[in-house]
Amino acid sequence: MTKSQTTRRGAILGAAGVxxxxxxxxxxxxxxxxDQKKLVTLIATLQIADGKADAAKKYFRLLTEAVEKNEPGTxxxxxxxxxxxxxxxxxxxxxxxxxxxxKHKPGAYDLGMSAEGLFDGKVKVEFLxxxxxxxxxxxxxxxxxxxxxxxxx
Numbered sequence: 111m112t113k114s115q116t117t118r119r120g121a122i123l124g125a126a127g128v129x130x131x132x133x134x135x136x137x138x139x140x141x142x143x144x145d146q147k148k149l150v151t152l153i154a155t156l157q158i159a160d161g162k163a164d165a166a167k168k169y170f171r172l173l174t175e176a177v178e179k180n181e182p183g184t185x186x187x188x189x190x191x192x193x194x195x196x197x198x199x200x201x202x203x204x205x206x207x208x209x210x211x212x213k214h215k216p217g218a219y220d221l222g223m224s225a226e227g228l229f230d231g232k233v234k235v236e237f238l239x240x241x242x243x244x245x246x247x248x249x250x251x252x253x254x255x256x257x258x259x260x261x262x263x
Contacts, residue, residue: 133167133170133171133174133188133189134170134174134186134187134188134189134201134202135174135178135186135187135188136185136186136188136204137182137184137185137186139182139185139206140185140186140204140245143185143206146240147240148206148207149185149204149205149206149207149240150204150205150207150208150210150211150237151202151203151204151205151237151238151239151240152203152235152236152237152238153200153201153202153203153235153236153238154200154201154203154233154234154235154236155198155199155200155201155233155234155236156198156199156201156229156231156232156233156234157197157198157199157229157230157231158196158197158198158199158228158229158230159227159228159229159230160197160230162227162228162229163196163197165228166199166225166228166229169225169228170189170199174187174188174189177214181210181213181214183205183206183207183209183210183211183213183214184203184204184205184206184210184214185204185205185206185210186202186203186204187201187202187203187204188201188202188203189201190202
């Protein structure tokens with residue numbers, strides 16, 4: 111396993127398995143996306159500055175509320191902290207294609223400017239490729255879409 115694969119695997123396991131707290135949302139529409147290959151999935155890692163945990167969590171809540179309200183193409187946007195390192199944050203993000211990701215970037219940048227001093231260092235972004243797995247409701251949602259399409263014809 112390369113260093114990049116190890117880092118990516120650790121980040122995914124960290125986001126999925128050892129999270130102590132999370133803030134964010136996953137839209138039910140994520141299961142209804144017919145072409146799962148067009149989804150853009152990433153993790154963004156950052157470090158909360160010492161003494162800024164409460165302010166950072168408040169910022170994350172405002173950020174996720176703004177993204178959920180204004181970016182329907184953002185299908186999942188969830189921040190996690192590690193149990194053994196609560197200052198380390200991983201965002202798990204899923205976008206309904208490149209256009210949705212492009213729409214997200216300016217808003218994230220604008221809100222990021224208001225978070226000055228809350229974080230140490232830069233945000234590290236890693237893009238992921240789906241190998242296997244499921245989204246609960248995905249199969250049922252696709253069957254319903256096909257049935258509805260047949261009924262319309």
